[in-house]
Amino acid sequence: MADKKVRVRFAPSPTGDLHVGNIRTALFDWAYARHTGGTFIFRIEDTDTTRVTDEYIAAAIDTLRWLGLQWDEGPEVGGEYGPYQQSQRLDIYAHWAQKFLDQKDAYYCFCTAEELEARREAQRAANVAPGYDGQCRNLSEDHIAAFRSQGRLPVIRMRMPDGQTTFVDQIRGEVSFDHKFVPDFVLVRGDGSPLYTLAVAVDDVLMKVTHVLRGEDLLSSTPRQIRVYQAMGLTEDEYPTFAHLPFVMGQDNAKLSKRNGEVSVNWYREAGFLPEAICNYLALLGWSAGEDRENVTMQELTKLFTVERVHSSPAKFDMKKLEAINGDKIRALTLDEFLDWSLPFLKKADVIEGSEEEIALVKAALPIIQERITKLSEIPEMLKFLFVKDFAIAPEPVEKIKDDASKAVLARSLGELVPLEDWSHASIEAALRSSLIEEMGLKPRVAFGSVRIAVTGSTISPPLFESMELLGKSATLARISQALAL
RNA sequence: GGCCCCGUCGUCUAGCGGCCUAGGACUCUGGCUUCUCAAGCCAGCUACGAGGGUUCGAAUCCCUUCGGGGCUACCA
Numbered sequence: 243m244a245d246k247k248v249r250v251r252f253a254p255s256p257t258g259d260l261h262v263g264n265i266r267t268a269l270f271d272w273a274y275a276r277h278t279g280g281t282f283i284f285r286i287e288d289t290d291t292t293r294v295t296d297e298y299i300a301a302a303i304d305t306l307r308w309l310g311l312q313w314d315e316g317p318e319v320g321g322e323y324g325p326y327q328q329s330q331r332l333d334i335y336a337h338w339a340q341k342f343l344d345q346k347d348a349y350y351c352f353c354t355a356e357e358l359e360a361r362r363e364a365q366r367a368a369n370v371a372p373g374y375d376g377q378c379r380n381l382s383e384d385h386i387a388a389f390r391s392q393g394r395l396p397v398i399r400m401r402m403p404d405g406q407t408t409f410v411d412q413i414r415g416e417v418s419f420d421h422k423f424v425p426d427f428v429l430v431r432g433d434g435s436p437l438y439t440l441a442v443a444v445d446d447v448l449m450k451v452t453h454v455l456r457g458e459d460l461l462s463s464t465p466r467q468i469r470v471y472q473a474m475g476l477t478e479d480e481y482p483t484f485a486h487l488p489f490v491m492g493q494d495n496a497k498l499s500k501r502n503g504e505v506s507v508n509w510y511r512e513a514g515f516l517p518e519a520i521c522n523y524l525a526l527l528g529w530s531a532g533e534d535r536e537n538v539t540m541q542e543l544t545k546l547f548t549v550e551r552v553h554s555s556p557a558k559f560d561m562k563k564l565e566a567i568n569g570d571k572i573r574a575l576t577l578d579e580f581l582d583w584s585l586p587f588l589k590k591a592d593v594i595e596g597s598e599e600e601i602a603l604v605k606a607a608l609p610i611i612q613e614r615i616t617k618l619s620e621i622p623e624m625l626k627f628l629f630v631k632d633f634a635i636a637p638e639p640v641e642k643i644k645d646d647a648s649k650a651v652l653a654r655s656l657g658e659l660v661p662l663e664d665w666s667h668a669s670i671e672a673a674l675r676s677s678l679i680e681e682m683g684l685k686p687r688v689a690f691g692s693v694r695i696a697v698t699g700s701t702i703s704p705p706l707f708e709s710m711e712l713l714g715k716s717a718t719l720a721r722i723s724q725a726l727a728l
Numbered sequence: 729g730g731c732c733c734c735g736u737c738g739u740c741u742a743g744c745g746g747c748c749u750a751g752g753a754c755u756c757u758g759g760c761u762u763c764u765c766a767a768g769c770c771a772g773c774u775a776c777g778a779g780g781g782u783u784c785g786a787a788u789c790c791c792u793u794c795g796g797g798g799c800u801a802c803c804a
Binding site: 253254255257287289290292293351355359366369370371372373395397399411414417419420423424425427428429430432433435437438439442458459460461462463486488489491523526527528529530532533534535536537553554555556557558563564565566567569573611612613614615624671674675679685686687688689690691693694695698700701702703704705706707 | 731739764766801804
């Protein structure tokens with residue numbers, strides 16, 4: 243088995259936007275495939291047609307692409323074991339269900355939902371492990387015919403033989419389940435549609451999956467999956483190796499969900515997080531490179547990632563750390579990359595429309611804000627002052643430059659700047675320093691603070707002299723005059 | 729309730745019997761730098777859930793206990 247070429251799959255059931263936990267799983271699947279030189283398969287598990295929609299499927303594909311987790315086989319790229327969407331493989335599942343029936347590994351069960359619920363209730367009351375009681379296990383042909391004539395639609399149930407299932411989880415070691423606690427489970431609904439339990443196992447076998455890396459929530463369903471492998475004729479050394487990843491938890495220590503934090507990857511995307519930052523941070527949840535290594539590129543991740551270094555304990559999601567990493571990644575961007583990421587945010591915020599002049603100015607301004615933001619969404623606010631048509635100082639800061647001292651600073655500044663020929667930040671700084679600081683004897687933070695408010699409209703801004711250079715001489719002088727007139 | 733998984737600073741983690749008076753990162757606090765805000769640099773706070781063993785020696789191995797989580801569907 244070790245010498246088999248690795249094939250791993252990420253198989254979400256898109257019942258909503260892909261969330262952080264899904265992505266962590268996808269990332270590990272991807273990294274493992276890349277690390278081993280194997281194949282990364284992307285499969286859509288949409289057997290629950292009431293919950294999975296086409297929009298969510300399209301969104302999942304888009305999200306995975308955006309993150310840079312390229313798949314080798316799956317939707318839109320194809321592959322020799324497709325289709326990779328379970329709703330398009332119904333005949334395959336039907337075939338295997340019939341085979342299991344023929345082999346007596348599975349049987350028709352006519353119990354209704356109400357009957358089952360009533361019996362489960364009784365089991366709970368009697369303090370017995372709830373689960374299917376095997377009532378329809380050995381129905382005679384006559385019984386079956388009788389039920390059918392009543393119009394009852396049977397489900398197909400897999401028979402769990404006595405005994406136990408033991409498997410070696412790559413992360414947790416040997417795990418064992420007694421079949422007393424693994425009741426006969428449903429493979430096919432009354433309407434003939436397949437259930438996850440059937441579809442995953444069949445697809446993993448048919449798609450030649452060698453390693454199943456998935457969430458810990460599926461750990462206890464593993465015996466059922468193995469049961470299907472066995473019914474398909476696979477022996478232990480032929481079915482996939484399992485590795486159950488620890489959960490990503492929310493602030494309240496429950497599995498991360500909408501209730502306890504932002505879970506949708508799209509939310510992070512819109513909030514201005516870079517895909518590489520999300521992946522880097524997520525990689526650190528439940529895995530570490532060792533040697534105090536934390537900041538890794540996608541490339542490095544594929545080199546360093548091994549299942550041996552994946553944890554068995556759950557990790558809590560920490561937005562602060564994600565932001566810190568995002569800041570690091572933003573600072574590591576080249577100017578052109580940074581520009582590409584910035585433009586959509588500036589346009590969406592209506593700061594720019596996208597003309598060439600605007601883009602040139604953005605490009606010139608980006609270097610001075612690159613180390614000042616942790617999220618791309620902060621860019622519009624920081625650069626707005628360069629583009630606003632009707633410049634106005636915010637209500638709070640405007641009060642701070644109405645006093646005589648501020649007026650004096652602004653008046654002197656204007657006087658110094660009007661004749662200035664070299665409108666570079668260095669020469670602007672030299673002019674203002676010698677006049678305001680040296681000659682007027684003001685403290686830099688006081689003097690430049692007033693100019694900052696007048697020019698940028700805020701007490702917080704990118705470096706002042708660079709900002710003035712970017713704004714241009716006439717606009718800068720106009721703003722100072724405007725402030726002086728208040 | 730039953731079954732299963734998990735347990736090192738507030739958080740993510742290093743650690744796989746002696747290198748640990750437990751290291752790093754994020755957060756927080758203080759300082760330096762400084763035209764604001766950041767960034768950067770320095771310093772500080774804080775952890776092996778508890779109790780038993782095994783051993784010359786345990787965060788590391790075993791047991792118990794407590795705590796947290798998952799599953800227990802004609803969801804995945």
